[in-house]
Amino acid sequence: xxxxxxxxxxxHDVDLPGEVxxxxxxxxxxxxxxxxxxxxxxxxxxxxxHIDGEAxxxxxxxxxxxxxxxxxxxxxGTPERLGxxxxxxxxHQVAQxxxxxxxxxxxxAALLAExxxxxxxxxxxxxxxxxxxxxxxxxxxAAIRAAAGMSQEG
Amino acid sequence: MASIGKIxxxxxxxxxxxxxxxxxxxxxxxxxPAPMPLTSAPGRTALNPWIIIDETGVTVVxxxxxxxxxxxxxxxxxxxxxxxxxxDQVRVIHGPPAQAYFNGAMGGAAIPTPEYQQSAFQHRIGxxxxxxxxxxxxxxxxxxxSTRDGFDKLRLAGAxxxxxxxxxxxxxxxxxxxxxxxxxxxxxxxxxxTLAYAELAEAAAGVELGEVPLRPRSEWTLLGKTLPRLDxxxxxxxxxxxxxxxxxxxxxxxxxxxxxxxxxxxxxxDASAAKxxxxxxxxxxxxxxxxxxxxxxxxxxxxVNAIEVDWEPAPYPETTEAIFEAIEAAFDTDPNSTMRDDxxxxxxxxxxxxxxxxxxxxxxxxxxMEPMNATVLFTGDALEIWAGNQGPVIARDxxxxxxxxxxxxxxxxxxxxxxxxxxRGEFDYVLQATHVAKAVPNVxxxxxxxxxxDMSHDFYRPAALTRWxxxxxxxxxxxxxxxxxxxxxxxxxxxxWMGFAPGGPDKTHVEGxxxxxxxxPAYRVRGHIADLAVPIGFWRSVGASGNxxxxxxxxxxxxxxxxxxxxxxxxxxxxxxxxxxxxxxEAVRDxxxxxxxxxxxxxxxxxxxxxxxxPVAEVIEVVQEDAGIRIARAWIAADVGVALDPxxxxxxxxxxxxxxxSAAVQGQITFAGGAVEQQQFYDYDGLRMHxxxxxxxxxxxxxxxxxxxxEPGTPPAAPALxxxxxxxxxxxxxxxxxxxxxxxxx
Numbered sequence: 001x002x003x004x005x006x007x008x009x010x011x012h013d014v015d016l017p018g019e020v021x022x023x024x025x026x027x028x029x030x031x032x033x034x035x036x037x038x039x040x041x042x043x044x045x046x047x048x049x050h051i052d053g054e055a056x057x058x059x060x061x062x063x064x065x066x067x068x069x070x071x072x073x074x075x076x077g078t079p080e081r082l083g084x085x086x087x088x089x090x091x092h093q094v095a096q097x098x099x100x101x102x103x104x105x106x107x108x109a110a111l112l113a114e115x116x117x118x119x120x121x122x123x124x125x126x127x128x129x130x131x132x133x134x135x136x137x138x139x140x141x142a143a144i145r146a147a148a149g150m151s152q153e154g
Numbered sequence: 155m156a157s158i159g160k161i162x163x164x165x166x167x168x169x170x171x172x173x174x175x176x177x178x179x180x181x182x183x184x185x186x187p188a189p190m191p192l193t194s195a196p197g198r199t200a201l202n203p204w205i206i207i208d209e210t211g212v213t214v215v216x217x218x219x220x221x222x223x224x225x226x227x228x229x230x231x232x233x234x235x236x237x238x239x240x241x242d243q244v245r246v247i248h249g250p251p252a253q254a255y256f257n258g259a260m261g262g263a264a265i266p267t268p269e270y271q272q273s274a275f276q277h278r279i280g281x282x283x284x285x286x287x288x289x290x291x292x293x294x295x296x297x298x299x300s301t302r303d304g305f306d307k308l309r310l311a312g313a314x315x316x317x318x319x320x321x322x323x324x325x326x327x328x329x330x331x332x333x334x335x336x337x338x339x340x341x342x343x344x345x346x347x348t349l350a351y352a353e354l355a356e357a358a359a360g361v362e363l364g365e366v367p368l369r370p371r372s373e374w375t376l377l378g379k380t381l382p383r384l385d386x387x388x389x390x391x392x393x394x395x396x397x398x399x400x401x402x403x404x405x406x407x408x409x410x411x412x413x414x415x416x417x418x419x420x421x422x423x424d425a426s427a428a429k430x431x432x433x434x435x436x437x438x439x440x441x442x443x444x445x446x447x448x449x450x451x452x453x454x455x456x457x458v459n460a461i462e463v464d465w466e467p468a469p470y471p472e473t474t475e476a477i478f479e480a481i482e483a484a485f486d487t488d489p490n491s492t493m494r495d496d497x498x499x500x501x502x503x504x505x506x507x508x509x510x511x512x513x514x515x516x517x518x519x520x521x522x523m524e525p526m527n528a529t530v531l532f533t534g535d536a537l538e539i540w541a542g543n544q545g546p547v548i549a550r551d552x553x554x555x556x557x558x559x560x561x562x563x564x565x566x567x568x569x570x571x572x573x574x575x576x577x578r579g580e581f582d583y584v585l586q587a588t589h590v591a592k593a594v595p596n597v598x599x600x601x602x603x604x605x606x607x608d609m610s611h612d613f614y615r616p617a618a619l620t621r622w623x624x625x626x627x628x629x630x631x632x633x634x635x636x637x638x639x640x641x642x643x644x645x646x647x648x649x650x651w652m653g654f655a656p657g658g659p660d661k662t663h664v665e666g667x668x669x670x671x672x673x674x675p676a677y678r679v680r681g682h683i684a685d686l687a688v689p690i691g692f693w694r695s696v697g698a699s700g701n702x703x704x705x706x707x708x709x710x711x712x713x714x715x716x717x718x719x720x721x722x723x724x725x726x727x728x729x730x731x732x733x734x735x736x737x738x739x740e741a742v743r744d745x746x747x748x749x750x751x752x753x754x755x756x757x758x759x760x761x762x763x764x765x766x767x768x769p770v771a772e773v774i775e776v777v778q779e780d781a782g783i784r785i786a787r788a789w790i791a792a793d794v795g796v797a798l799d800p801x802x803x804x805x806x807x808x809x810x811x812x813x814x815x816s817a818a819v820q821g822q823i824t825f826a827g828g829a830v831e832q833q834q835f836y837d838y839d840g841l842r843m844h845x846x847x848x849x850x851x852x853x854x855x856x857x858x859x860x861x862x863x864x865e866p867g868t869p870p871a872a873p874a875l876x877x878x879x880x881x882x883x884x885x886x887x888x889x890x891x892x893x894x895x896x897x898x899x900x
Contacts, residue, residue: 016450017432024452028407033399034392036572037451038523039605043835046523073392082391089390093382093801096809097222098389099396099523099572124844131835133523133573134222135812137846139805 003063007032008075018064023047025063026072034073034102038131045130048103049073055110073102076109085109088147089140096134104130108144117148204311205233207319207355212237212339213245214308218300219544220248220385221574222809223864224802225300227383229308231376231799232301236312236369238336239351241376246384248568270671270732270764299766301798305860306368313366318358323349371796380801385570397542397569398527398602405529406435408590408601409454411461412443412611414829415468416689420444422464428457437461438593445590451602468828469687477825478514481619481684484639489680491659493668497676499623499635506627509715513622513704514889516822518615518693519838524572527602528587532557532595537564541584542571548651549581553588575813576692580613580650609838610830613691614823616641620667620704626716630726633676634712636667638701641690642683666698666763666869667705671732672724688825694813695865698765703818703890706761706873711886719750720877721760734793734856735762735769741791741852742771757882761873767857768866769793772811774847774874776882782899783882785815785875788847790867795857803863804851810867811849816840818872820893820900845899 002013005025016029023040026032026049035058038046042057049058052068077083082090085105095101104127111118111126118126123144132140145151206213214233220226230246316336323341324331326349334341340348371378388394413420423444425437433453438445444461448454471477502508528541530553537559543549550566571578587601603611618640625633642660649655660681661669668679693699713723721743728736739762742748752758755778762771775787790807797803820839824831832838876887879896887895 017453020450020452024450028450028452031401033395033401036396036523037398037525037602039835040455041605041834041836043605043839044523077391079387079391079393082387086390090382090386093380093386093805095222095383095386095389096224096805097523097571097573098385098394101389102392105390127843129842131523131840131842133521133575133813133816133840135809135816135841135846136805137812137841137843138808138849140843 005063005066005070007070008072009069014063016063019062021059022049022061022063022066022070023058026058032072032074036099036102038100038103042129043131044100044103045107046100046103048106048130050106050110053110053113055107071106073106076105083109085112085143085147088143092139092143092146094136094139094143096136100130100132101136104132104140108140108147112144112148117150118144204308205237205315207315207351209352211243211245212239212351213247216246216248218304219542219546219568219571219574219578221542221544221571221578223300223806224383224799226385227381228301228799228802229304230384231381232304232308233312235374235376236309237316239339241381243339244384270669270735270767270769299862300864302767302860302862305796305798309368310366313368314363315358317363317366318361319351319354321361321363322354322357377798378800380799383802394570396524396572397529397540398524398572398600400529400540400567400569400600402529402531402540402598405598405600406447406449406594407451407454408438408445408447408587408599409451409458409604410440410443410445410586410590410601410607411458411463412440412607413465414610415465416611416828416830417469417687418442418466418828420463420465424462427460427462431457431460433457436594438590440586440589445586445601447590447594447599451600455604470828471686472828473826474824477686477688478617478619480686481617481639481641484682484684485619485621485637487682489637490642490683491661491664491668491681492678493659493661493664493681494677494679496674496678497633499633499676499678501676502625503627503632506625506632507715508623508625508633509711510621510623511708511711511886511888513620513707515618515620515700515703516824516890517617517688517690518699518817518821519609519612519823519832520573520575520577520693521609521612521835521838521840522571522573522575522577525603525605525608526577526583527600528584529598529600530584530587530591531598532588532591534595535559535563537588537591538567538598539564539584539588540567540569541587542569542574542578543581543584544571544574544576544579545581545651549584552581553584556585556588557592575694576696577612579647579692605835606833609833612823613647613689615693615699616643616688616690618700620701622704622708624708624712626712629716629718630723631672631674631712631716634672634674634678635676636679636705637682638664638667638679638704639682640684640700641686641688643690643692643696645683646689647691662697664697664701666695666701666765669764670705670762671735671764671769672709672727673731674727694810695765695868698763698865698869699814699817702761702763702765702869703872703876706763706870707876707886707888710759710761710873710877710880721748721750724762732764732769734854734858735764737854737856738762738769738771738791738793741854742773742789745791745850745852746773746775746789748773752881755882757878757880759874759877759879759881761870761877763866763869765866765869767859767861768863769857770807770866770870772867772870772874774871774878776875776878778882779899782897783879784899785819785845785847787849788874789850791852791854792863792866793854793857794861794863795855796860797853797855798860800853803853806863807851807853807867808849810863810865811871812841812846814868814871815875818875818890818892819845819898820891822891839900
């Protein structure tokens, strides 16, 4: 039985069992590969997307439980029309391998939507679920502060 | 002997000058040129295997794989610097597997003397040793060698291409080549006439030139500056294609389970429960496991976990402690190596104080963010493979062998990698995907490992035990004697890659301990190899990753025994031995405002390590907080000889140190019942945003030659932290990870 999802403003019919996690619906069902698989147990944040604006781990949300409109990294902007955070990420040359960065950016977008001028402690709190094995955290922090229109000092 | 080096250098230049005729690589081989890996099509001219120019612009072929270290962009900048093209006109692709892309610098690293002691003569011998990896087709990304290997080759490729196009333009315009200049991808005549490279390239491929000199640094416009990485926009918009993202038409998805008892086989399995599950199309038996092919990776994972398997037992002791007992026993065997033997460690000056300490370092996983995966299409007479990898030639050849085809029947696409750290120099995941694809011909199969499979089936950084004995007198070191016991990465990995174990002393087993620029009058390091079947491999910074922990903690212990500041203690040993190393220690001292004293509740520690030719000194400051001990600040000073991209160097040094700190704080792989206990990021975690320190980085250029930076930031991290914890708490850490003994903020 097909399920209908709204992703990045477009409606998609998905013919997969209801228990398949949203992550695998996106990646393997719809070939939307910007959202990454890292762990499958909500321990790394690589699969972070938004449902009705809330940052969620898409590996933990079954297709049948998706409760609202989905936004993925592809919906935040494109190389030609960058989103605000994506532009800040490029300005600060954040990515190394880049694999975790879709999730980092989606998590940061949800943070700024709720807290437009986050303190360092609020950045720590919001971002600590997102693992980066390359160690790009200092530049992620700088990019978030820049996107928030804040100075780089404290 | 000087003439040998001179001839080698000249041959290299002349060989490259003949590039357009396809003879460019003659100088790189003992006797004959390597086959040209990129064939020319009409309108698309392969000037040489590093640069393609066609109507769409300039494409640099990166023979080294991008796994986050920025090599894609740095290699492109080397070529673009000489080629006179604007940075935004340059594209980069990964090169196909080809002998012409061999990594010469890997052979140079095989010289037995410490890197810092290599005289000009030895550096020339290093050039000659470049033939060794050539023979083995070592197209490998590793050993922090990519910039070192590419620095001359890519600039020469760019310069040769530029001059060849000027030659064609001169001929067409009736001018001399010297009258023309180049800029923005065009040849420009004195009267302002312009000819685009695209119009000249095809004819330029037939031009033969004499020696083309490289531009002096004073004329560089791209190198030496922080450039925007070419892969950055795609990586920030979800449009970069990693191995796990390739989606050929008709793709099916596979998951696997392998024996948790590493290296052991499978007695049998019952897949009846899996076969009826949603989306399942095939169950495929593998030599040491089983795979399920389905319409979706998650459905394949569910099904493969429903298979009952009877595994064979592990070919090594079943518990961590039993493994360490076997490592300990290696101390009683004859040393495999005595890579350092200066002076007489048994003769001590009167009044010298002897101290001893033993250190223990665990097995470690690479834990790349992108789990191992490969995509393979087998059509009976051909293989097409998509995989992120650090060694495409070996992966291609083994995959071809597995299906009974010649390597020429394989089309191999190296994708971007979601982390490598040494793990993707192995080819196991490519071979498994090939086995599955062979069982399901004419259907492209993407085999992805679960995180649990990835964590528990790595080729781990080997565990080791180290015994240090030293003596101090009059405030300084007079004797240093180390013994290292552990498995040999080189013996095991090279056996996997080449089918035979290299004999003789293993330098990588003791590197980071035997090769440090400390002028201790009596300095000996012996390596004892433990013969164990635990799968091990090259982990970011290899031997130095663990050996620096023992040596640099012991240097701190000796300094305290001598009553000397740990930085002054090291400088006294370094200044006469290797001035660039002393300079990085002085730099980190000055930038951190090191006084040797810290207030209550604050601790500072310093460590140094020279790995892959790059000396790095790091200082860490820890602070006692209510929630635990915070790693608050870190300072890094490194010398890379020639700083090509300051922004990327900073990123690599910081990232390398975070990788080392992640392991130092909480990284360990342990065994129970023969299986790895850690399965996930919750039991094998790394530093995260909230416990990462603030960094300051300084890059020096005193080495006299270019050196790499992907790994050298890692080794000093653990000992710098351990030394800082001693300063804070008065307790010595002699075993990793540190959170087992200290209340670190995690």
